[in-house]
Amino acid sequence: MPELVDVEGFLRVARRAGRRRIGEVVVHDAGVLRGIGPRELARRVEGCRFGVATRHGKWLIVALAPGSARLLFHFGMTGSLHWCDTDSPGHRHDRVEFHTAGGVLRYRDMRKLTGLRLARDEVEQRRALGDLGPDALSVSRDQLAERLRGRRRQLKSALMDQTVVAGLGNLLADEILWQACIAPASSVADLGGGDLDRLDKARREVLRVGVRAGQVPARRSWLTGNRGRDGRCPRHDVSLRRGSVGGRTTFWCPRCQPA
DNA sequence: CCTAATGTTTGTGC
DNA sequence: AGCACAAACATTAG
Numbered sequence: 001m002p003e004l005v006d007v008e009g010f011l012r013v014a015r016r017a018g019r020r021r022i023g024e025v026v027v028h029d030a031g032v033l034r035g036i037g038p039r040e041l042a043r044r045v046e047g048c049r050f051g052v053a054t055r056h057g058k059w060l061i062v063a064l065a066p067g068s069a070r071l072l073f074h075f076g077m078t079g080s081l082h083w084c085d086t087d088s089p090g091h092r093h094d095r096v097e098f099h100t101a102g103g104v105l106r107y108r109d110m111r112k113l114t115g116l117r118l119a120r121d122e123v124e125q126r127r128a129l130g131d132l133g134p135d136a137l138s139v140s141r142d143q144l145a146e147r148l149r150g151r152r153r154q155l156k157s158a159l160m161d162q163t164v165v166a167g168l169g170n171l172l173a174d175e176i177l178w179q180a181c182i183a184p185a186s187s188v189a190d191l192g193g194g195d196l197d198r199l200d201k202a203r204r205e206v207l208r209v210g211v212r213a214g215q216v217p218a219r220r221s222w223l224t225g226n227r228g229r230d231g232r233c234p235r236h237d238v239s240l241r242r243g244s245v246g247g248r249t250t251f252w253c254p255r256c257q258p259a
Numbered sequence: 260c261c262t263a264a265t266g267t268t269t270g271t272g273c
Numbered sequence: 274a275g276c277a278c279a280a281a282c283a284t285t286a287g
Contacts, residue, residue, distance in 0.1 A: 001265050002265070002266080003265065003266090006265080031283080058266080058267095074266080074267085075266085076265095076266050076267080076282095076283095077264065077265055077266050077267095078264085078265085078266095078283095078284080078285090079266095093284090109283095110283080110284055110285070111264090111266095111282085111283050111284050111285080112282080112283055112284080113266060113267070113282060113283070113284095114266065114267065114282095130267090130268095151275075151276090152275085152276085153275075153276055153277085154276095154277090157276085157277085160266095162266095162267085169265055169266070170264095170265050170266085171265050172265085174265095215265095216265080246277090247277085247278070247279085248265085248266095249263080249264080249265090
């Protein structure tokens with residue numbers, strides 16, 4: 001699940017922890033830790049307070065206070081974050097827990113495709129996050145156009161490329177392209193001004209609704225609500241096409257998103 | 260048993 | 274350099 005809109009939901013979860021002091025860090029599965037072991041993580045995090053939580057693309061960044069260290073959460077395809085009562089039962093895929101006097105922050109992840117890091121400072125954070133483009137929620141139309149300029153790859157592939165713009169994944173890209181009426185496999189080089197306008201409008205709308213929901217909502221009036229076997233376009237009641245673009249399963253409507 | 264799954268990284272080759 | 278493609282990571286659901 002976790003794309004920009006989902007991580008925005010996890011950001012709200014993280015903020016529920018407030019500025020509480022972290023007592024014990026429990027690592028149930030060190031397989032999610034990147035660049036640090038469970039002992040070292042506990043040593044450096046226990047006793048700190050949660051600080052400011054932010055998001056860039058699909059990354060959730062939780063500062064620790066005092067100091068300049070921060071936790072870097074990535075959720076891969078199956079990760080999530082939960083704020084739970086201290087005595088509430090855990091989940092089998094809870095991998096790391098941050099205990100406080102007022103509750104537990106639980107990092108859950110079934111597949112463990114990405115994971116959790118601890119950065120000492122902003123320099124380490126930037127190295128860990130890599131070359132991310134501007135966040136897809138705050139980028140402007142012209143900024144996005146600028147990021148796409150001079151490229152000729154498939155549009156969906158470019159939108160999902162985190163170095164072009166950060167935060168869009170498979171579902172969001174499909175939904176935005178469907179709402180913009182642009183074929184996912186069309187070339188960036190063929191985008192006209194009108195296409196960019198529709199792309200930007202669709203991006204804003206999908207992210208606005210998705211951020212509020214903390215997910216890409218499966219509305220029946222959206223592509224996402226009709227994805228999957230025998231899905232039909234809610235605009236035309238024609239069968240959705242299914243294929244592979246940018247290496248990911250892609251759904252589109254052959255009528256409103258012609259090649 | 261086999262396939263696919265909403266992500267990132269790394270390597271290969273054009 | 275830009276880009277497409279495949280594999281790897283680990284696990285579950287259908």
